[in-house]
Amino acid sequence: MFHSAGRDRRAHRTTTLPDAPALAVLQGVSKTFGSGDTAVHALARFDLTITAGELLVVLGPSGSGKTTLLNVVGGIEAPTTGSISIAGRALTGLDAKGMSALRREALSFVYQFFNLVPTLTAYENIAVLAELTGGSVRTRVDEVLGEVGLAECADRFPAQLSGGQQQRVAIARALVNRPRLLLCDEPTGALDLDTGRSVLGLLQGLCHRDDRAVVLVTHNQAIAAIADRVLRMRSGHIVDDMHQRTPLAASEVCW
Ligand SMILES: Nc1ncnc2c1ncn2[C@@H]1O[C@H](COP(=O)(O)OP(=O)(O)OP(=O)(O)O)[C@@H](O)[C@H]1O
Numbered sequence: 001m002f003h004s005a006g007r008d009r010r011a012h013r014t015t016t017l018p019d020a021p022a023l024a025v026l027q028g029v030s031k032t033f034g035s036g037d038t039a040v041h042a043l044a045r046f047d048l049t050i051t052a053g054e055l056l057v058v059l060g061p062s063g064s065g066k067t068t069l070l071n072v073v074g075g076i077e078a079p080t081t082g083s084i085s086i087a088g089r090a091l092t093g094l095d096a097k098g099m100s101a102l103r104r105e106a107l108s109f110v111y112q113f114f115n116l117v118p119t120l121t122a123y124e125n126i127a128v129l130a131e132l133t134g135g136s137v138r139t140r141v142d143e144v145l146g147e148v149g150l151a152e153c154a155d156r157f158p159a160q161l162s163g164g165q166q167q168r169v170a171i172a173r174a175l176v177n178r179p180r181l182l183l184c185d186e187p188t189g190a191l192d193l194d195t196g197r198s199v200l201g202l203l204q205g206l207c208h209r210d211d212r213a214v215v216l217v218t219h220n221q222a223i224a225a226i227a228d229r230v231l232r233m234r235s236g237h238i239v240d241d242m243h244q245r246t247p248l249a250a251s252e253v254c255w
């Protein structure tokens with residue numbers, strides 16, 4: 001359900017720029033698990049272009065293929081057919097080394113349950129990845145913690161942070177490699193409304209910086225209100241692909 005007064009206070013901003021670069025191009029992509037009578041067609045003949053500056057919300061019921069879509073775009077699963085390119089580079093056909101280089105340079109994931117290492121502080125959870133990106137680890141970790149508004153929580157362990165703060169640390173960690181494409185699977189699924197809104201606001205801001213796009217998978221229809229573009233999936237197919245000229249600010253969303 002959308003906030004009743006939201007229409008008057010919509011976030012007025014330009015959505016996808018006409019000349020924005022394509023960050024992900026999927027052509028004829030399908031993904032089938034198993035074979036024969038037990039085959040599951042998780043994705044079927046997908047054509048999709050994700051452009052910089054876009055907050056793309058992917059909606060669909062459980063089992064419709066949302067996570068599979070993120071996994072093939074993120075190089076975690078190979079598609080059964082079709083081609084995918086990320087930031088101008090072909091992902092299909094890359095060997096393991098090429099794939100991990102592309103992931104390191106262009107992609108990051110954010111998950112529902114944060115996936116922080118409990119025995120490491122917020123700083124250390126991020127530093128582990130910052131070490132792979134070159135440059136000063138301390139500078140980069142401080143930058144991303146600042147970006148998510150948690151500079152003062154660097155030395156806390158995950159158990160000493162609220163759920164929303166843990167998700168912010170996970171987002172900071174995902175930003176450490178300056179990803180062009182941020183792939184988020186139910187990032188507010190474990191959060192209450194207020195905390196969820198603040199995480200959505202953070203993600204909404206992130207997609208308009210650094211030639212980035214954010215893909216946000218959810219089965220929560222209300223979240224679609226903040227999107228620049230809403231993709232609806234059912235049984236591995238795109239059933240609707242809609243641009244929204246005036247998305248709501250995340251603070252206006254209700255569910
Ligand atoms: N590794 C796998 N092996 C076999 N089948 C799989 C595998 N991963 C996903 N599937 C199947 O593919 C279909 C799509 O699954 P997917 O996880 O992408 O759905 P989803 O939209 O993310 O669902 P949810 O909202 O519950 O997370 C489902 O039928 C699922 O059972």
Ligand SMILES: [Mg+2]
Pocket residue numbers: 066067068185
């Ligand atoms: Mg899923």
